[in-house]
Amino acid sequence: MNTEQFRVAAKAAIDEIANYHDSVPEHRVVSAVEPGYLRPLLPASAPLDGEPWEAIQSDIQSKILPGITHWSSPGFMAFFPCSSSYPAAIAEMYSNAFNGAHFNWICSPAVTELETIVMDWLAQALGLPECFLSGGPTHGGGVIHGSASEAILTVMVAARDKYINEATAHLPEGEDKEEETWRLRSKLVALGSAGAHSSTKKAAQVLGVRFATVPVSQDNGFSMTGEALTKTLDELRAKGLEPFYLTATLGTTDVCAVDDFASIASALGPRAGKPGEIWVHVDAAYAGAALLLDENKPLAEPMAAFHSFNFNPHKWMLTTFDCSAVWVRHRGHLIAALSIKPPYLRNQYSDNELVTDYRDWQIPLGRRFRSLKLWFVLRSYGIRGLQAHIRNGVSLGESLEEKLVSREDLFSVFTRARFGLVTFRVKGDDGGEEEVNRRTERLYEAVNASGRFYLTSTVVNGHFAIRVCTGTAAVREEHVRGLFELLVETVEKQLKE
Amino acid sequence: MNTEQFRVAAKAAIDEIANYHDSVPEHRVVSAVEPGYLRPLLPASAPLDGEPWEAIQSDIQSKILPGITHWSSPGFMAFFPCSSSYPAAIAEMYSNAFNGAHFNWICSPAVTELETIVMDWLAQALGLPECFLSGGPTHGGGVIHGSASEAILTVMVAARDKYINEATAHLPEGEDKEEETWRLRSKLVALGSAGAHSSTKKAAQVLGVRFATVPVSQDNGFSMTGEALTKTLDELRAKGLEPFYLTATLGTTDVCAVDDFASIASALGPRAGKPGEIWVHVDAAYAGAALLLDENKPLAEPMAAFHSFNFNPHKWMLTTFDCSAVWVRHRGHLIAALSIKPPYLRNQYSDNELVTDYRDWQIPLGRRFRSLKLWFVLRSYGIRGLQAHIRNGVSLGESLEEKLVSREDLFSVFTRARFGLVTFRVKGDDGGEEEVNRRTERLYEAVNASGRFYLTSTVVNGHFAIRVCTGTAAVREEHVRGLFELLVETVEKQLKE
Numbered sequence: 001m002n003t004e005q006f007r008v009a010a011k012a013a014i015d016e017i018a019n020y021h022d023s024v025p026e027h028r029v030v031s032a033v034e035p036g037y038l039r040p041l042l043p044a045s046a047p048l049d050g051e052p053w054e055a056i057q058s059d060i061q062s063k064i065l066p067g068i069t070h071w072s073s074p075g076f077m078a079f080f081p082c083s084s085s086y087p088a089a090i091a092e093m094y095s096n097a098f099n100g101a102h103f104n105w106i107c108s109p110a111v112t113e114l115e116t117i118v119m120d121w122l123a124q125a126l127g128l129p130e131c132f133l134s135g136g137p138t139h140g141g142g143v144i145h146g147s148a149s150e151a152i153l154t155v156m157v158a159a160r161d162k163y164i165n166e167a168t169a170h171l172p173e174g175e176d177k178e179e180e181t182w183r184l185r186s187k188l189v190a191l192g193s194a195g196a197h198s199s200t201k202k203a204a205q206v207l208g209v210r211f212a213t214v215p216v217s218q219d220n221g222f223s224m225t226g227e228a229l230t231k232t233l234d235e236l237r238a239k240g241l242e243p244f245y246l247t248a249t250l251g252t253t254d255v256c257a258v259d260d261f262a263s264i265a266s267a268l269g270p271r272a273g274k275p276g277e278i279w280v281h282v283d284a285a286y287a288g289a290a291l292l293l294d295e296n297k298p299l300a301e302p303m304a305a306f307h308s309f310n311f312n313p314h315k316w317m318l319t320t321f322d323c324s325a326v327w328v329r330h331r332g333h334l335i336a337a338l339s340i341k342p343p344y345l346r347n348q349y350s351d352n353e354l355v356t357d358y359r360d361w362q363i364p365l366g367r368r369f370r371s372l373k374l375w376f377v378l379r380s381y382g383i384r385g386l387q388a389h390i391r392n393g394v395s396l397g398e399s400l401e402e403k404l405v406s407r408e409d410l411f412s413v414f415t416r417a418r419f420g421l422v423t424f425r426v427k428g429d430d431g432g433e434e435e436v437n438r439r440t441e442r443l444y445e446a447v448n449a450s451g452r453f454y455l456t457s458t459v460v461n462g463h464f465a466i467r468v469c470t471g472t473a474a475v476r477e478e479h480v481r482g483l484f485e486l487l488v489e490t491v492e493k494q495l496k497e
Numbered sequence: 498m499n500t501e502q503f504r505v506a507a508k509a510a511i512d513e514i515a516n517y518h519d520s521v522p523e524h525r526v527v528s529a530v531e532p533g534y535l536r537p538l539l540p541a542s543a544p545l546d547g548e549p550w551e552a553i554q555s556d557i558q559s560k561i562l563p564g565i566t567h568w569s570s571p572g573f574m575a576f577f578p579c580s581s582s583y584p585a586a587i588a589e590m591y592s593n594a595f596n597g598a599h600f601n602w603i604c605s606p607a608v609t610e611l612e613t614i615v616m617d618w619l620a621q622a623l624g625l626p627e628c629f630l631s632g633g634p635t636h637g638g639g640v641i642h643g644s645a646s647e648a649i650l651t652v653m654v655a656a657r658d659k660y661i662n663e664a665t666a667h668l669p670e671g672e673d674k675e676e677e678t679w680r681l682r683s684k685l686v687a688l689g690s691a692g693a694h695s696s697t698k699k700a701a702q703v704l705g706v707r708f709a710t711v712p713v714s715q716d717n718g719f720s721m722t723g724e725a726l727t728k729t730l731d732e733l734r735a736k737g738l739e740p741f742y743l744t745a746t747l748g749t750t751d752v753c754a755v756d757d758f759a760s761i762a763s764a765l766g767p768r769a770g771k772p773g774e775i776w777v778h779v780d781a782a783y784a785g786a787a788l789l790l791d792e793n794k795p796l797a798e799p800m801a802a803f804h805s806f807n808f809n810p811h812k813w814m815l816t817t818f819d820c821s822a823v824w825v826r827h828r829g830h831l832i833a834a835l836s837i838k839p840p841y842l843r844n845q846y847s848d849n850e851l852v853t854d855y856r857d858w859q860i861p862l863g864r865r866f867r868s869l870k871l872w873f874v875l876r877s878y879g880i881r882g883l884q885a886h887i888r889n890g891v892s893l894g895e896s897l898e899e900k901l902v903s904r905e906d907l908f909s910v911f912t913r914a915r916f917g918l919v920t921f922r923v924k925g926d927d928g929g930e931e932e933v934n935r936r937t938e939r940l941y942e943a944v945n946a947s948g949r950f951y952l953t954s955t956v957v958n959g960h961f962a963i964r965v966c967t968g969t970a971a972v973r974e975e976h977v978r979g980l981f982e983l984l985v986e987t988v989e990k991q992l993k994e
Contacts, residue, residue, distance in 0.1 A: 001877060003515045006583040010511045013587050017594040018500045018507075031606050035851040038610035046618040050879040056584070060591055064869070067607025071597035082863075084596035086503040087553070090510050092593050094557055096817050097514040099581035100568035109528050110564025113535035121543040146643060147861035157703050185705055186679035198837045199862060205837070206654050206860065207704060208682055314863075320593050322865055340695040340702070354532040363703065363860070364644035365696060366579075366811075368819055372561075380498060382547035 001053065009053050016060070017089075021072070025474070028451035029075040033067050069454070074474040077483065078456040080253070080286040081393075081472040085318035087380035091373035092320060101366035105355035108369070112356055115144055115371035118378065122313075123327055125383055126291040129304035132327035134356075142327040143334075143361040144370045148285040149199040151310040151326040154334065154362055156190060156203045156245050159279030159307070161337040163188070163244035166275040185209075187242040191232065193224035193259060195252035195460075197283060212236055212243070221415065222255050222460065224248060226263030233267075233278075245279045248306070250299060251287025254458040254467070255415040255423050258287070261302035272305070280306040285324070286471070287419040289316035290394065292387050307333075316393065316420075316471045317386060319377045323370050328361075335360045389473060393420035396470035396480050403484040410491050414465040423458065423465040426491055437464040439494070446490045453483050498550065506550050513557070514586075518569070522971070525948035526572040530564050566951070571971040574980065575953040577750070577783040577918075578890075578969040582815035584877035588870035589817060598863035602852035605866070609853055612641055612868035615875065619810075620824055622880055623788040626801035629824035631853075639824040640831075640858040641867045645782040646696040648807040648823040651831065651859055653687060653700045653742050656776030656804070658834040660685070660741035663772040682706075686733050687742040690721035690756060692749035692957075694780060709733055709740070718912065719752050719957060721745060723760030730764075730775075742776045745803070747796060748784025751955040751964070752911070753918040755784070758799035769802070777803040782821070783968070784916040786813035787891065789884050804830075813890065813917075813968045814883060816874045820867050825858075832857045886970060890917035893967035893977050900981040907988050911962040920955065920962040923988055934961040936991070943987045950980050 001009065041063050071082045102111045116134050119142025123132050134141035145151045164184050171177040188209040192200035194216045204211035214232045216222045229246070236243050246268075248259040264280065271277045282303060288311020290296050303309055310326040313319035328334055339360040359365050381389070397417035404411045404424050414423040426439040444457050444466045456467050470480060498506065538560050568579045599608045613631050616639025620629050631638035642648045661681050668674040685706040689697035691713045701708035711729045713719045726743070733740050743765075745756040761777065768774045779800060785808020787793050800806055807823040810816035825831055836857040856862050878886070894914035901908045901921050911920040923936040941954045941963045953964050967977060 001583040003519055003583075006518075006586075007511060007515050009583070010515075010587050010590070011508050013590050014504060014507045014511065017590060018504050020594055021503075022500055030603065033606050035602065035606070036610070038607060039614055042614055045621050046615075046875040047879045048881055050882045051876045053584075053877065056873055056876050057587075064591075064595075064607045064611070067605060067610060068595050069597065069603065069605045071604075079598070082596055082598045084593065086498040086500075086506070087550075089503075089590070089593050090507050090554075093507070093510050093514060093586070093590060094561075096581065096586050096589050097517055098561075098565050099579055099817050100566065101576070101579045101811075101818060105532065106527065106566065107568075108564065108566045109530050109532070110535060110561045113533070113564060114561070117536055117539055118543075124542050147863045149861045149863075153703075153860060160705065182683035186683060202835065202837045202860075202862075205834070206650075208657065314598075320596050321598060322863060337702070338699065340699045363650060363699075364646045365699075366644045366646075366819060376553055378543040379548045379553050380550065382544045384545055385547045 005053065009057065013057065024070050024073050025075075027070050027073065029070055029073045029454040030448065030451065031067050031069045032451065038063065038067060072472065072474060074472065074476065074479040075453040076472045077468045077470060077475070078454040080315050080469055082314060082321050083316060083318045083471070083473050084320040085377060085380070085473070087376040088318060088320040088373040091376040095369040095372045098369055102369060103359040103365045103367060104357055109355075111367070111369045111371070112358060114375060115358065116141065116356060118371050118374045119143065119325060119327070121378060122325060122374065125378075126288065126311075127297040127300040128309060128327060129301065131304060131329045132309065138329050139331055140327060140329045141331050141356075142325060143358050144374070145310075145324040145326050145362055146322040147324050148197065148283060148310055148312055149202060150363060151324050152199045152247060152281060152283065153203040153206055154338070155279070155281045155308045155326070155328065156207060158328070158333040158337040159245040159281070160188060160207065160209065162279065162333050163242070163277075166277070169275065184242055187240060189236050189241045189243045190245040191229075191243055192247040193249060193252070195222050195224070195254055195257050196247045196249050197253050197285065200247040200283070210241065216257070218461065220260070222252065222257040224259040224264065226260060226265075226267035229264055230267045243278055245281070248280055248282050250282055250284035251290075251419050253286075254460050256287060256418045256421040257415070258299065258418075261299075261305075265302055265305035279308070281308045281310070282306055284309065284311040286312065286315045289313070290390055290419050292383065292390055293394075313374055313377070316390065317377065318381065318389065318473060319373050323374060325374075331361065338362070393471040393475070396420060396475055396477065397422050397468075399477060400468055400470065400480050400484060403480070407488060410488065414463065420470040421467060423467050425463065425465050433462070439491075440464050440466060442494055443487065443491050446494065447486060450486065452486065502550065506554065510554065521567050521570050522572075524567050524570065526567055526570045526951040527945065527948065528564050528566045529948065535560065535564060569969065569971060571969065571973065571976040572950040573969045574965045574967060574972070575951040577812050577966055579811060579818050580813060580815045580968070580970050581817040582874060582877070582970070584873040585815060585817040585870040588873040592866040592869045595866055599866065600856040600862045600864060601854055606852075608864070608866045608868070609855060611872060612855065613638065613853060615868050615871045616640065616822060616824070618875060619822060619871065622875070623785065623808075624794040624797040625806060625824060626798065628801060628826045629806065635826050636828055637824060637826045638828045638853075639822060640855050641871070642807075642821040642823050642859055643819040644821050645694065645780060645807055645809055646699060647860060648821050649696045649744060649778060649780060650700040650703055651835070652776065652778045652805045652823070652825065653704060655825070655830040655834040656742040656778070657685060657704065657706065659776065659830050660739070660774075663774070666772065681739055684737060684739040686738045686740045688726075688729065688740055689744040690746060690749070692719050692721070692751055692754050693744045693746050694750050694782065697744040697780070707738065713754070715958065717757070719749065719754040721756040721761065723757060723762075723764035726761055727764045740775055742778070745777055745779050747779055747781035748787075748916050750783075751957050752920050753784060753915045754912070755796065755915075758796075758802075762799055762802035776805070778805045778807070779803055781806065781808040783809065783812045786810070787887055787916050789880065789887055790891075810871055810874070813887065814874065815878065815886065815970060816870050820871060828858065835859070890968040890972070893917060893972055893974065894919050894965075896974060897965055897967065897977050897981060900977070904985060907985060911960065917968040918964060918966045920964050922960065922962050930959070936988075937961050937963060939991055940984065940988050943991065944983060947983065949983065
C-alpha cells in the first residue's frame, strides 16, 4: 500500500468507523456468536501473496463485527466502562504515525516529556497531594502504564525491595545479610481488602509472595477500616510473617466501596517512615476519575500518607484503551527496583540524569506514545467538559437507585449508587438468602439474554447481586428508564411463573 | 467532537500523517531538542474549558514533531527497527473503534478468536514445531503481549511455578511441603547468556530470584554453547542453587548471535520431562522475523525441545508497535501460574472451558485488539511480500559488510552481517585495544552528530563496537552507500587530526 492508496483506504475506514459509532445503539450489546465461530470463516494459513485491500477491509463488516461486544453502547452497563472518544482516536492515529519503541528519552523526547507534563496536569486536576507531582518535594511523579494490573505489580516490586533493603540496612554486606534477605522474602505478605481487585492477588502470585485478605462487612459499606487492618496485621505478625504492602481501594470492583483512608493511615502511622513501614497503594482504577469533581476532592487529601496511586483514564475518562495512570511519591523506589543499564541502552542524556527514562518505572522496555491521547482528551473536553461527563454517570446511577427504591416490593438496593454503580437484588418471600440469590440470578440472566443491555453480577459475602454501572459515555436517562422497565417487566413475569 | 466533526478532523489527520510519512527522509533522524524543551511551550495546567480542535491539531506540527526521533527514516539504523506499515495503521484505527478491555472471550469474541487464528498462521509461517500450535499435541498456543520483556517475565513465572510444583510433588500437603517450597524459592536461579537481552535479568529482579550469566566468547561468534551452559549449571548446583529457567537467544541485541540450540538441548536432555527440568525460553525478539525465509527454517526445528518462544512483529515485521508474539508448548503451565477467578469475571463460556481467556496467559487483565494489525499485515503483504522485505534488510547488511571489508585499512568487521546487523570497529595503529575503542567511539559520536544517520554502539567483552542495523523498511542501497561514504570521510578526517 503506497501513500496515495493509504489516503484513500484510511479515509474510507474513517467513514466506516464514524458510521459504526452512530449505529452502535442499534446493535445487540453482547455479541451472539458461538465459541469457535471465526475459524471456519478464515483460511487455514496466511496467504502466500498479498490480498487486495478491498477484500481485507470488507472482512471487518462480515467476519469481525458479528464477534464484537459493543462497549460504547448505551446498553453496556457491565463491568466498568471502557470509554473512548474521537479526540483520543485521532491521537492514536498520530501516535502510530510516530511509531517507535520509546524506551529512552532520546528515542523521541516528546514522548517522555509530554507524559511528565500531562501526568502533572492530571494529578492537579484530581487534587492529588503535591508529593505526586514530578517537581514535588519528594521527587515523585506519574507514568502511564497499560493496565492497573501492571501498575499494581510494578509498585509491589518497589515496595518489596524497599521493605527488604530497609529491614536489612543495619547488617554489613555478606552471608548473614544475604541469609536474612532470603528469610524475609519467605515471610512477606501483600494485603488487600476482600473487595480489592483480583490484580493484587495476581501480583502477589506473580512475585511469589503470600497474599492476605482484610475482611470487610456490610455494616461499613464493604469499606476496609483501620481496625480490621490492624487485626489482620496483628494476626500475620503473630505468625512471624512480614506484611510489606497494602492495596487500599477507591471504588471497589464489586460495589464501588471506598476504603476508610483516614483510619488506615492512623493504623499504619506508628511505622510510617521507618523500617517495617507498609507501602500503601491506592487503586482507584475506575472511580479515580470522579476526583475531577470538586465535591470528591476531599477523598484525594489522605493520599499524602500513602505511597502510590493509580486510576485508568481508559475506564471513565474517555481515553481510549489502554491508559492507566500511576503516580508514586518517591520515584527513586521504582528506579531502584526496576533499573537495568546494559551498554546498548546507554546515551549521554540518560547517563547525565538530565532526563526521565520511563523504562525504569515499568516492567516493559518499549512504550507507546500514550500521553498524546490523554493530552488531546484533556484539551478537547477541558476539565469542565470531563466533569460534565462524570456527573452524568454519577447522576444516572442515582436515578436508577431511586427507581429501584420506588419498587421496593420487587427490589432491594444492595449497595447505594456511588460513582455511577448501583447493586441490587430481587426481594424474596420466605425462602431466605438462597431464594433471593436464585431469583436475582434468574433476573440477571434473563436481562442479559435480551441483548438490549449487558449487566454483570457479583457475589459479596455470599450475597448474589446485580451490578449496574452507568459510566458509559452514551448512557442517558432514557436508557436507565428502559433498563428499569425491563427489570420490572422481567421480574414480574418470573414471579408469576 | 461529534461524528461529522470527527470525519473532517480525522481525514485531515490522515492527510497530515501521509505527508509526514513522505517527508520523513528530509528530517534529521534524531530529534535535536534539549532536555526540558516541551514544558515552557505548554500551559502549567489542563484547560478548564475545551479548546477548538484546530488549536490542538496544529500543536502536533509546532510542538510535538520537533521532539520526534524518526524511527521510519532510512537513516535509522540504531537499536533494532520498530517498523510500521499503512495496513497496520488502519487496523489500529478499527481496533480503537471497537474499544474495550477484552479480558474475557465474551468481552468481544472476535478479539480472542482472531488472535488464536493469526498466531497459528504466524507459527506455521515461521516453521515453528507443531507443539506451539493451539491445536497441537501438547496443548500449546500463541498469545500477543506488548513487549518481549512482558513475555519473558510471564514465562519465567510459569517456569518457576512448574519447577517448584514438580520438585515438591512427592511431599504431602502440610508444613514440611511449605517449608521446602520456600527453601527452593530462595535457591532459584534464572539464566541467560552474556548476550541475552537485559529483560531476562530484569524479570529475575522483578521476581526476586537470582540471575546468572553463561559466558560467551568471540571464538563461537558470541553464541551460547551447551558446554558453557553445563559448566555454569554445575557451578550453580555445586553451591546448592536451583537453576530453573534459561533464556536462549536467536539474534542477540548486541551482535545478533544465535545460540547453539542443538548443544543446549543436548546439555539439558537428561532432565527433560522430569522434575528439575529447566524451562528454556527462546527470545527471538528481532531476528525471529527472519524465520519467514526458507533458508532459515532449520533454525526453528530445535525449538521442539524448548518450552516457549517469542518474537516481536513490531520490530522487523511491519506491525506497528506494540505486538510481541509469544508461544508456549503447554498453555496449562501459564494458566496454572496466572489464573485468578473472582466472581465478577465469571461467565458461562469461561466456566465451561469452551473458550480461551487470554488474561490467564499474561500479566495484565485488559487487552487491546492487537491481532487485527497482525492479520492485516499478513494479508496485505502475504508471506512472499514479507519475505521480500526481510531479504532486503538481510542483503543490505551484507552489502555494508562488503563495503567495510573493502576498506580494511580503516575498519575491521567485529561480527559479520547476520539478519541485517553488522558490527565493526575502527582500525588502530599500535595503541592496542584502548586506542581502537577510543577511535571507534569517536567515529560513532561524529556520525550520530551529523543527524543524517542514527547508529547505536555496544561493548562486548570490553570491545567497543558500532552496530548498524539495516532492517528499517525504508532503507535502500543508496542509504547504505551514503552511510559508508560518511563513515570513510569522517574516519579519514579524524585520523588526520
